[in-house]
Amino acid sequence: MANRTAKILDCETCSGTGEVIADWEKYLEQHEDALAECDDCDGKGTRSADPEHAHIREAS
Numbered sequence: 001m002a003n004r005t006a007k008i009l010d011c012e013t014c015s016g017t018g019e020v021i022a023d024w025e026k027y028l029e030q031h032e033d034a035l036a037e038c039d040d041c042d043g044k045g046t047r048s049a050d051p052e053h054a055h056i057r058e059a060s
Contacts, residue, residue, distance in 0.1 A: 007049035011041035018045035 010016030019035040021027045026034035037043035 008046045009049045011038060011045055011047045013040040014038035014045060016045040018043040 011018075014020050018038055018041060020038050021034060022036035023031075023034045038045070041047050
C-alpha cells in the first residue's frame with residue numbers, strides 16, 4: 001500500500017484565518033469579542049483536501 005500524504009488546504013468557512021464572525025453588530029463596532037474560533041477547522045485555518053484524511057487539521 002502506498003504511503004500518501006494528505007493535501008492541506010485553507011478552510012473554506014473561515015478563509016484560512018481560523019476565526020469566524022460570531023456577532024455582526026459587535027464586529028461592525030470593532031469589538032474584540034465579535035470573532036469566534038471556526039468550528040470546521042478547530043481554529044487552525046486549514047483542513048485536509050482528502051476525505052479519507054478529513055480528521056487531519058494541520059500540516060506536518
